[in-house]
Amino acid sequence: MTDKWNGMESQRRKGPFSPLLLILGAQAFMGIQAAHHKHEVQFTVVGTGNSLLDLTMVDFVDDMQVFLYDKQNSQLMAKEAWISQVLGAKFREKTQQKLIDHEKSFLWFLKKLRLNDTNSDKNITLQLFVVCEPQRDSDIGNQIKIAVDGEDFCWLDEIGQWFFMMPEAESFKPILMSTFWANQKAYYMQEYCYGIMKKILQHSSRKKNVPPEVTVLYREAVDGIIVLSCSATGFYPSCILLHWQKGRDIIAAGKQSSSSTLPNADGTFYQRIIIELPPGDPGTNYDCVVDHIELGTPKVFPVPGKPPKKRTWTVTLSILGVVIFVLSCAMSFIQWKKTNTGYSIHECATMEDIQMDIQEH
Missing domain, CATH: 4.10.280 (MYOD Basic-Helix-Loop-Helix Domain, subunit B)
Structure with a gap:
């Protein structure tokens, strides 16, 4: 994966092979539109132009793993028992069989990719990510991205426009942009996304968005250096952005560090950022800016003033x-x-x- 790809958090990858790739990557929940939800599927394929060596699929609703599929055992496994109960054995068997059938589609992709390559026995790693999100107008937004050997191959943006980043991707253009493929994609979004994801979200305890509780602290270290910290906790979903600013300027100076987004015991999340200011900086007029979907627009949390000195x-x-x-x-x-x-x-x-x-x- 390239850094550019990793930075585009909301974009994921998907392929043109058969409609089920869109099924598993789709997400929606007609009955729970008040909250923002996201469903994503991640495929990782390893093979040559002649054989498919490995295929794994991981499926997430928001930040909760739903399914896992591995070519080695050809089993679709639900992360938790209640998911299997909600969707039923028939759905599991049908989806598992279609995943097995998809191995042929992935192998076709690898063969086409190596069509003009003399070294057809060289291993190829294909990554396919799909993200689907219901919009407030009841439409389904989706993004698809494909990478080959860690390089961006092609991707479909939210408005349905394809971008091709590698010369080899041009040969897939007629398939990806065909009316047939577009119709199949739209059909499976409606057929599977809304029904399946609605069931999961109705039975999941993590279906309500929660805004973060933010705490900003001022601390003077023993050597006189000012250290500021900003922590956000109790929020859901996990997507959040925290940064420092002074006045209207985003802070680039100083020694900064950040925790990753960590889970709390109740299913919500936590994140903290810390900045160590340059010597001589008194730490005045600093703000912590927090951007989370439940806050609407980014919210500014001022750093408290220097606390009075207390006797030790x-x-x-x-x-x-x-x-x-x-x-x-x-x-x-x-x-x-x-x-x-x-x-x-x-x-x-x-x-x-x-x-x-x-x-x-």
Whole structure:
């Protein structure tokens, strides 16, 4: 995968072979339009121009794995038992058989790719990603991407336009842009996406979007360097962007670090970014900007002002120790005086009595 591809998070790959590739890559949920959901399928194929060595498929709804298929055992396995129960044994058997049939389609692709290559026994790695997302107008948005040996091969954008990045991809252009393939794609989007994904989302506990809870902290390190942190937690789905800005400028200076998006125990997610400011920077006028679908537009969270300095526990305990020591000495002195002057510890001596005793001594 190229870096450009990895950076285009919402775009995935898909191929022109047979309609089921679109079935498994599709996603929708007519009855749950209030939330934003995404379904993606990832195929990885290894083979030559003469044989298919390996085929794996992983299917996700939002960030939840739904299915896994492996050519070695030719079994379509649901990640959790309730998924099989919701979709039924008939669906599983039908889909599993079609995946087995698709091995022929992938092999056809590899043969066509190596048609003019004399080294037809060289291994090829094909990656096919599909993303489908229901739009607010009840339409289904989808993106398809294909890579060969880690290089972008071709992709279909959200408006249905194909882009071909390698010369070898041109030979697939008539198939990918044919009316027949477009009709088959649209049919399976409607036939499988809405029905299957609707069932999964209705039975899944992760069907409601949740906005992030954001905390921004200011900390001064021992060496005087200012460290700012911004954490977002409890959000769903997992897609989120966090960055620093000062005024209206995005911050590029300073030592920055970021955690990956991590899961919480309740199915929501967590992410944190940290910036260590350059020496001399007081850390004023900084903001953490958070972009998540449930926030609508990116929201700005200001960094709190520099907190007032507080005495450390060491200083506090030292002062308390001195006070206790002084009081103990004073009490010991008073008791000693009373004992030596004949006063009872329970009697109250006047200042006159004490002065007379001092003069006598």
